[in-house]
Amino acid sequence: MSLVPCPLSRKGRQSLFASLFVADFAVAALTRSEADSPATAVVEGAAPNQFVCSADEAARAAGVQLGMPLAAATTRYAYATAGDELRILERDPAAESRGQRDLLRLAETSTPRYEDSAPGLITLDFAGLPQPHDSARALFAGAEKLGFTPQLGVSRNRFVALCAARTQPGLTHVYPGEEAGFLSVQGLDVLPIEQAEIETLTRWGLRTVGELARFDENDLTARFGERGARLARLARGEESSTLEAYTAPPELAERQEFDWEVGELEPLAFALSGMLERLCLKLQSGNWAAARLETTLELASGRAFARKIDMPYPLTDPRTLLKLVRLDLDAHPPGDAIVAARIRATPAERRRVQFSLFAPATPSPEKLAVTLARLSSLVGAERVGAPVAPDTHKPGAAAVALFAPRPVRGQSQGTVPVGAETRRERVFRVFRPPWPAKVETVEREPMHLESLDAAGPVEARSGPWRVSGEWWTPEGWQYEEWDVCVQGRLYRACLDRSSKQWFLTGVYD
Numbered sequence: 001m002s003l004v005p006c007p008l009s010r011k012g013r014q015s016l017f018a019s020l021f022v023a024d025f026a027v028a029a030l031t032r033s034e035a036d037s038p039a040t041a042v043v044e045g046a047a048p049n050q051f052v053c054s055a056d057e058a059a060r061a062a063g064v065q066l067g068m069p070l071a072a073a074t075t076r077y078a079y080a081t082a083g084d085e086l087r088i089l090e091r092d093p094a095a096e097s098r099g100q101r102d103l104l105r106l107a108e109t110s111t112p113r114y115e116d117s118a119p120g121l122i123t124l125d126f127a128g129l130p131q132p133h134d135s136a137r138a139l140f141a142g143a144e145k146l147g148f149t150p151q152l153g154v155s156r157n158r159f160v161a162l163c164a165a166r167t168q169p170g171l172t173h174v175y176p177g178e179e180a181g182f183l184s185v186q187g188l189d190v191l192p193i194e195q196a197e198i199e200t201l202t203r204w205g206l207r208t209v210g211e212l213a214r215f216d217e218n219d220l221t222a223r224f225g226e227r228g229a230r231l232a233r234l235a236r237g238e239e240s241s242t243l244e245a246y247t248a249p250p251e252l253a254e255r256q257e258f259d260w261e262v263g264e265l266e267p268l269a270f271a272l273s274g275m276l277e278r279l280c281l282k283l284q285s286g287n288w289a290a291a292r293l294e295t296t297l298e299l300a301s302g303r304a305f306a307r308k309i310d311m312p313y314p315l316t317d318p319r320t321l322l323k324l325v326r327l328d329l330d331a332h333p334p335g336d337a338i339v340a341a342r343i344r345a346t347p348a349e350r351r352r353v354q355f356s357l358f359a360p361a362t363p364s365p366e367k368l369a370v371t372l373a374r375l376s377s378l379v380g381a382e383r384v385g386a387p388v389a390p391d392t393h394k395p396g397a398a399a400v401a402l403f404a405p406r407p408v409r410g411q412s413q414g415t416v417p418v419g420a421e422t423r424r425e426r427v428f429r430v431f432r433p434p435w436p437a438k439v440e441t442v443e444r445e446p447m448h449l450e451s452l453d454a455a456g457p458v459e460a461r462s463g464p465w466r467v468s469g470e471w472w473t474p475e476g477w478q479y480e481e482w483d484v485c486v487q488g489r490l491y492r493a494c495l496d497r498s499s500k501q502w503f504l505t506g507v508y509d
Contacts, residue, residue, distance in 0.1 A: 014176075016126040017158040017243070018110075018136055020103065020143060021151045021165035025120025026054035029099035030089050032147030039077065039084070043070050044091040048472050053091055062086075099148070104246060106142045110135045116246045121165075123158065125243050140171050155179060158241050159234055163190045179237030184210025191234060197224065209235045250286055253344040254279050261300050261337035268338060269326050275343050276318040276325070283345060289314030291348035295325055298340040305334040310402050312372060313365035314348040320366040324373045331377035372403060393469050394477055395494060396430060396505050427509045428492070434503040437493060446493060449486050451504050460485040464495075481505075 022028050031037040039058035043050040050070040062080035064073045070088065077086040096119055103122050107114040113125035124139070126132045136154055143150035153164025155174040163186055164172040174182045183190075186209045188198050200223070206212050212220075213235035220228030233239040254275040262268045272295075283289060291314045297305040309324050325343075351365065375384045385400030437451035446458050463482035470476045478497040483490060490508040495501070 014127065015156050015158075016129075016132060016154070017156070017161040018124040018126050018132075018139065018152060018154045019117075019158075019161040019165035020107065020122040020124065020139060021153075021162075022099075022103070022120040022143070022148045023151065023166075024054050024056050025099070026091055026096060027056045027089070028120065028148055029095040030092055031056075032099065038087050039081075040087045040089060041073055041077075042089050042091050043073075059086060099146075102146050103143065103148075104248075106139065106146065107246075109142065110139045113243060113245050115243045121162075123162070123243060125245075126154065136171060136173075155182075157237050157239070158243070159239055160237055166190065180210075180213065183235060183237050184208060184213065186210075188212065191231060193227075193231065250282065250288070250347065252279060252282055252288070252290075252347055253342060255340065255342040257340040258338065261339055263337045265326065265329060265333075268329070268341070269322065271341060272325055272343065273318070273322050275341065276321050279343060279345055280316050280318045280321070283316050283347065286347070287350060288347035289316045289350045290321065290345040292346035293321060293325065294344045294346070295329070296342040296344075297334050297338045298342075299334060299336040300339055301336050303336075305336075307332060309373075312369055312403050313351050315365060315369060316350070317366050320369060323370050327370075327373040327377050393467060395467065395479055395481065396432070396434060398432070426490075428506050429509055430506040431504060434494070434505050437502040437504050439493065439495075439502040446482055446484055446502075449484060449491075449493065449502075454486050454489065454491060454504065456487050458484045458486060459488075466497075483508075 026042045027040050030042065031040060037056075039056060039062065041052050041055040041059045041064055044053045045051055048071070052064060052066055052068045052070065052073050055064045055066065055073075059073075059077060063076040064086065068076075074086050074088070078084060100116070100119055103120075104114070104116060107122045107124055111124050111126060111129060115123040117123045126135060129135050132154070136152060140150055140152045143152075151165045151169055152171045153161040153166075153168065153174070154172070155161040155164060156176055157174075157179045160174050160179045160182060163183060164174055167186060167190060188201055188206065188209065190209065191198075191212075201212065204215075206215065212231065215232070217229060217232040220232050222228070224231065230239060256271055256275055258271065262271070279290075291311055293309045293311070295307045295309075299305055307325075307328050309328055311324075315321060372384055383400070384403070386403045388399050388401045390397050390399045435452045435454075437449055437454075439446045439450075440448040444464075446461055448457050449455070461482055461484045463480070465481045466479070467481065468476070468478040471478075476498075480495040480497055482493045482495075484493050485491075492505045492507070494503055494505050496503070
């Protein structure tokens with residue numbers, strides 16, 4: 001369909017939107033430099049738990065679906081194509097980020113107002129452009145030069161432009177007054193609703209957006225609330241929305257070259273102090289705070305020494321940031337003289353805390369960050385943080401993550417409700433690391449045990465419980481667990497079936 005300029009109304013300038021869409025963006029970002037690429041699917045996750053997160057049209061035509069396990073995807077494609085091999089690529093967030101930046105720079109050449117709507121999707125405001133027809137063609141040709149296969153939709157209604165870009169190949173313009181007609185033939189999946197809601201509408205006998213537009217809006221509102229009223233407006237092409245203009249993230253970095261080689265921490269800290277003060281002024285001017293600090297030191301040997309510090313809270317205090325950098329460099333010295341330094345901050349919204357009258361006061365963000373940094377320098381960063389449960393069934397497995405407490409809201413000290421029953425429950429205390437043990441067995445049952453703080457005959461036993469996991473990796477494990485009573489205390493004994501070693505993993509109190 002051809003493009004025509006949108007007419008001006010008496011009340012002012014009419015809206016005009018363009019949506020630039022790149023289908024299967026995760027695949028397109030990796031294959032855009034290829035002239036003719038085979039059927040490709042992009043997977044994410046660690047082997048063997050890898051799942052398809054994106055697939056091109058050729059792969060989807062052969063039955064490859066999003067969320068499908070890798071083995072099932074390759075098998076289904078080979079069956080559908082009589083033995084052809086599906087190309088599998090690992091997802092590359094960096095390539096997707098580069099592709100999105102290229103599209104944003106391209107959008108800037110067409111109009112000053114555009115929105116970063118989603119990966120592979122840019123929404124542009126074409127209102128007021130003298131030649132929107134030429135701008136749309138130039139935008140489409142520019143996306144092709146970037147190596148993408150773009151789909152571009154233009155309409156006075158933003159949602160209609162988006163539907164045209166997602167459902168129609170090439171360059172499509174929906175003429176003024178034809179928005180409802182264009183939407184009427186589209187399937188329900190073009191609407192911003194969940195699959196469960198589509199199934200509900202399908203049970204009502206609705207298949208297309210046009211059928212939904214003719215449905216009673218009151219019934220939709222009664223079933224879906226305000227979302228139902230919005231769906232009705234979208235289906236009729238009457239929904240209007242504003243465009244959130246894209247603003248490039250600020251470049252929050254400072255670099256300084258030294259007149260002489262710096263070999264000690266004190267003179268380096270003096271230079272870093274001024275750099276951090278200037279950096280914090282930039283942060284505060286945009287109402288930002290530093291969520292991560294990256295320090296790069298250029299050494300006399302020609303190599304670069306880089307360190308990253310993740311903040312438990314976003315910070316803007318230069319003195320606190322300087323302490324963190326000093327503690328980190330003191331624990332990890334660069335090992336050579338320094339000729340230049342660069343500091344870059346990752347911005348985040350400044351933390352807003354509403355204090356509670358009943359919850360205990362949270363620690364000062366600055367003091368907490370310095371305390372965590374000092375602990376990390378003493379015992380190692382991998383030993384400091386918040387405990388988390390790793391994604392494994394391995395007994396005794398534990399891990400730590402960045403300690404970033406959240407403000408407590410509505411928490412009261414609380415009391416035991418009247419009439420509530422209290423009962424004593426056993427507590428399992430885990431030994432970290434597990435205690436090595438020597439176990440004598442009779443017909444594979446533990447009869448006598450010797451370990452730290454536990455020695456004697458096994459008075460009672462329960463088990464075994466055989467568990468295993470991660471057999472697909474070199475760190476695979478197979479355990480046989482028993483609950484054993486020794487000298488009146490109940491322990492958890494475990495046999496590593498690979499090494500034939502016994503150990504105690506904990507005790508019940």
